[in-house]
Amino acid sequence: MSTARTRCVALMGLEGRLIEVEASVAGGLPRTVLVGLPDASLYEARDRCRAAASSQELAWPQGLVTINLSPASLPKAGSHYDAAIMAAVLAAAGVVPEQALERVVLLGELSLDGRLRAVRGLLPAVLGAVQAGYRRVVVPRDQVREARLAPGADVTGVGCLREMVAFLRGQEVPQGGLEIVSEAPEPMVGAPDLADVIGQSEACWAAEVAAAGGHHLFLGGPPGVGKSMLASRIPTILPELSVDEALEVAAVRSLAGVGDGEWSVRPPWSNPHHSASMASLLGGGSRVPRPGAISLAHRGVLFLDEASEFQQKVLDSLREPLETGEIFLTRSVHQATYPARFQLVLASNPCPCGYHGVAGGRCACPPQKVRRYQDRLSGPIMDRIDIQQQMLPVGRALINPAHAGGGRERSADVAQRVCAARERQLRRLAGTGWRTNGEVPGAFLRTEWPTPGGMGLLDGPLRRGTLSARGVDKTVRVAWTVADLSGHDKPTEQDMWVALGLRQGLPQREAV
Structure with a gap:
């Protein structure tokens, strides 16, 4: 019996968890067993991989092929495991060296003719691999641009199973059209403004x-x-x-x-x-x-x-x-x-x-x-x-x-004022994890920041029930934003008037 293993990534929301893909080739009746809580699309990988290997003139092992996805207690879904399963089986069969699978993560779906297809969730999967310490990643060629968005990833794109085998054997894989365009796009004529x-x-x-x-x-x-x-x-x-x-x-x-x-x-x-x-x-x-x-x-x-x-x-x-x-x-x-x-x-x-x-x-x-x-x-x-x-x-x-x-x-002129106000907020919120006034919790707002002027304006609406406790916090947040747009260090009474009018949907003279 011969075994080999490589790695893939399971997605739990946006979090990527490293999965060990093990393959074992042993004597017995020819059949393929896939274990490790796969869903329907993943369970069908055994048939896709066998057909892809045949179309690329690669011999599928004769005997009992057992494929395990570890940890086995974690539910797994998706077709992006195909590439890792195929690599593990080929390594167990001696087609590619097992050492080539060390410290590398393979992602991609195999078609029946051996092409490596794009998969959903590639970027968070690559991010998860890098965070787990695996920087070498093999992905479908069509998704190299997306995979290279992950900082620190060493990405190789392959278009088919034969190219993936060439990469694992240490041979050169042709790469093309992989540069990421970082320049800002030119504004469109007639764009919304x-x-x-x-x-x-x-x-x-x-x-x-x-x-x-x-x-x-x-x-x-x-x-x-x-x-x-x-x-x-x-x-x-x-x-x-x-x-x-x-x-x-x-x-x-x-x-x-x-x-x-x-x-x-x-x-x-x-x-x-x-x-x-x-x-x-x-x-x-x-x-x-x-x-x-x-x-x-x-x-x-x-x-x-x-x-x-x-x-x-x-x-x-x-x-x-x-x-x-x-x-x-x-x-x-x-x-x-x-x-x-x-x-x-x-x-x-x-x-x-x-x-x-x-x-x-x-x-x-x-x-x-x-x-x-x-x-x-x-x-x-x-x-x-x-x-x-x-x-x-x-x-x-x-x-x-x-x-x-x-x-x-024009939007460009308003955007300048908005950016200036956001910069004031970023300086004030440095180290808190929040970026805008709208994210600041009420407790922090009341205890850590200076008391705005005109807080007494909120007493009447609060007593009459037209303003809730949450509404008070939101009004104060809006007042801070009005102050940021006006260049004030803290909200003035006039800023509070404006914020209350915006909160209640009334002209300022009717806000209280």
């Missing part, structure tokens, strides 16, 4: 404050006033991601199977349709849960247009992720934690027809129907929204730009 939003200067200001502090935003108003247009421009004024943040975002996209292998420092944008299920929003799956829309929006914006049309239980499921910045999914054999530190932007009409409270009396919805429609956005969800902004019809500004007033600034 905040200047496209006409006659909504107050809403643009609210969006600027939300972007500067990472605050959640609600946009209300009748159809056609520009709610969706404004929301879609928010990513254009957000700062670029840091290297660590961009790597985290790329890992989530790779695990979800939507990654393109490119490095992007632009914050992600996710806008699921209002018919989205809870599993598609939060993430899920029958055996191994995948990341959902909220994780794809990690470090970016999650936009829920027509928010009142979402199922109420789907919206209410966002409560915990909004507070914790992560989502914990549990299945019968697998648990996974995915990051979900997103900026939530909601947009909704005031009633089913959209014209309740609009001048002209066009709404024909009964009061009960209006109430039921508005109640779909539950109190606990709205209490977690930092800024509420009601948008009014544009009027003559759309036809005659002279009536547009202020607010038609």
